[in-house]
Amino acid sequence: MSGPILTTLRLKNPKLLLLEFCSCLSHLKIIHGHMIRTHSITDVFSASRLIAFCINPTFQSNLLTYAFSIFSQLENPNLFIYNALIQGFSASENPSQSLHFYTQLQSQGLFPDNITFPFLVKACTKLVSVYMGIQVHAQIIKHGLLNDVYVQNSVVHMYATFGDMKAARNIFRRMHRSNVVSWTSMIAGYSKCGDVKSARKLFDKMPEKNLVTWSIMISGYAKNSRFDKAVELFQVLQSEGVRANETVMVSVISSCAHLGALELGEKAHEYVERNNLDVNLILGTALVDMYARCGCIEKAIRVFEGLPERDTLSWTSLIAGLALHGYAEMALKYFEEMVNTGLTPRDITFTAILSACSHGGLVEKGLEIFESIKIDYGIQPRLEHYGCVVDLLGRAGKLAEAEKFVLNMPIEPNAPIWGALLGACRIHKNAEIAERAGKVLIQLLPEHSGYYVLLSNIYARTNKWETAENMRNMMKLKGVKKPPGYSLIVMEGKVHRFTMGDKLHPEIEKIERMWEEILRKIRLAGYSGNTADACLT
Structure with missing residues (x-):
């Protein structure tokens, strides 16, 4: 409703004009009180303007309860009012109220529209209710609104948030007018499910990208531990002239921290300063974490001391x-x-x-x-704290005390805790406790190759060669395979990933020649490799 009609209705109730200057609940109550005294509150338009004001997300106070009290005084609320309440409660701490209003709307003989359903879907998403989401999806189909682009976007986002990428993909593929919102929802969904390969495939196909899309793809890589890819995509973003914001830089700097890539982290920090980005608490903390992880303690402290809060x-x-x-x-x-x-x-x-x-x-x-x-x-x-104590005692050589601590824990010790004990046994060459810890670990995680390898190496270090061989045979019998190791290096601002046995690098021959030359020179210098743990690696 706009233009001359809206102006006429406002002139009929000039108090509505005061809503534009209203800044607190007491002012709203004055306007509402005047409307009650003049009986204009029974006018659906006037009531709808009050309710719309209450659910405005830019307004500081939460006035949903007040909006509901206005609604309860109306004899025949219209669809606009129901939609306003459904919208308001969908973003509140009580999104289930949106579903209640939808039921009430139907009982009044009103028909939902393409405004109703996106907020109903939002409520289901916030409730993390797959069942209610499917029910609302069925209602959308029943009312013939599934072809509306806004409704489609909301349903795609809902299923993607739930991790049901098959359902999200089915709707996405049927969209005649998919836009940046639907594409971004799919990319976010795939990233959340750990399928960054499918996310990147969609990202590369996108006809039009915005900064939110770039941010979600970069953070998707970071959250799935593909830190090298996150940094690489940030470099692509720069080459395309897109200006990153604080959210993007948090993901990039965090990725540099996990890579231990100080040079790239410093360049990212320079980018932040060069573009006058706001070093807020989140970004500042990411910088502290990056410098601290990379061992640049002086800079970490400098950034930390400079944080406004x-x-x-x-x-x-x-x-x-x-x-x-x-x-x-x-x-x-x-x-x-x-x-x-x-x-x-x-x-x-x-x-x-x-x-x-x-x-x-x-x-x-x-x-x-x-x-x-x-x-x-x-x-x-928590288990992490117990694990730290086991590591604390184990590093100090107090293995019997560490084992006793594990056995007397009030909560069931998990694999990392037994793993910390096993690791300490390797350092201090205690095969007896290692065997007990190793047996528990193999029961807990029978497919984890690392524990077989670690236990076998402990046996080898204590000259129990036959037992070490038995561990190797057990791995083969159970079909447990050791995943290939990899390393990352940064050269000229680019992250290179090297995987054991990988011959696909475009300069593999040059790399191998260089490696052989390095080995030759360090051996001439007196280097002798530590083969103590090489029996199963």
Whole structure:
């Protein structure tokens, strides 16, 4: 409704013009009160304008309850009012109310339209209710609205969010006018399911991309641990003249952190500064994490100190980086500073500081912090925290104590915890405890090649060659195969991935010649390879 008709209706009730200047609930109540006194609230148009104002997402207060009270005074609400309420509640903490209004709408003899269904679908998506989503999908078909592009986009997004890519793909393929929204929903869905190959295939086929699409594809690579591909796609984005935003740069910088690619991370930081991007808390934390992971502690601290505000995650990123590179005392210093600021450590914070104690050999301090998790902070220790304690004791050579700790855990120890114990047995050449831990691991994860390899190597190190051979035979018998290892290097701003046995690199012959030359020279210099763990690798 617009133009002369809207102007006429506003002139009939000039108080509606005041809605444009309304900024708080008390002002709204004054306007509403006047409309009640003048009996204009019974006018459906006037009521609809009030309700539409209440559900406006740009308005600071949540006025949905007030909108419902206005609605309850109406004798014959129209479709516009129902749609407004369905829209408002679909984005609220109580999206199931949208479904309630839809049922009520039907009972009033009204017919839903292409505005009704996208918000109903949004409510189902927020509720993570596959069943209700399918029911709404059936209603869309029943009312003949599945060919509407906005309705189609919402249904594609819903199924993609649920991870049902088959259903999403079926609707997407039937769309006559697919747009950037539907393409982006499909790419996001594939990425969420871990199928980045299909996501990239669609991305490359897209007739038109926007920054959201670039961001989702780059973050999809990062979330699926294809950090090299995330950086590579960012470089393509730059070459096409697209200006990245803060969200894109968080994914890129996080990828550089996981790659340990300091040079690329520094270039990404330069890009942020050159383009005057806002180094907000999330982006700032990503920079701290990147520099800390890459061992550039001085820069990590500089960025951290320059953050306008700090939350638990930014403190944790710095502490974790310090722990990773053996700065245990410094990590403890920042941990204590964080606590003194009044911030409560999170699960991940305790994992980081326990890891610092483990790497620094601070056994007593680590055990003290572990005890404080429950006593001082009222947090139930998680499996990750128990794993850190096993690693702490194991690195210190306290293997019997570590095994006893695992056996007396109040929760069932998982594979990583037994794996930490097995790893410590390898370092300290304790085949007896290793055998017990290894047997549990093989029961928990019979297809995991790493534990067979580790246990076999421990047997070999302690000269139990026959038992080591038995482990090798067990792997063959169960059909367990060791996945090929790979390494990543950065050359001239590009990430190169090398997989064991891969001969597909365009310069493989040159690489092999160079490798042979390197081996020749280091052997002449007196290098002798460590073959202690080479029996099964």
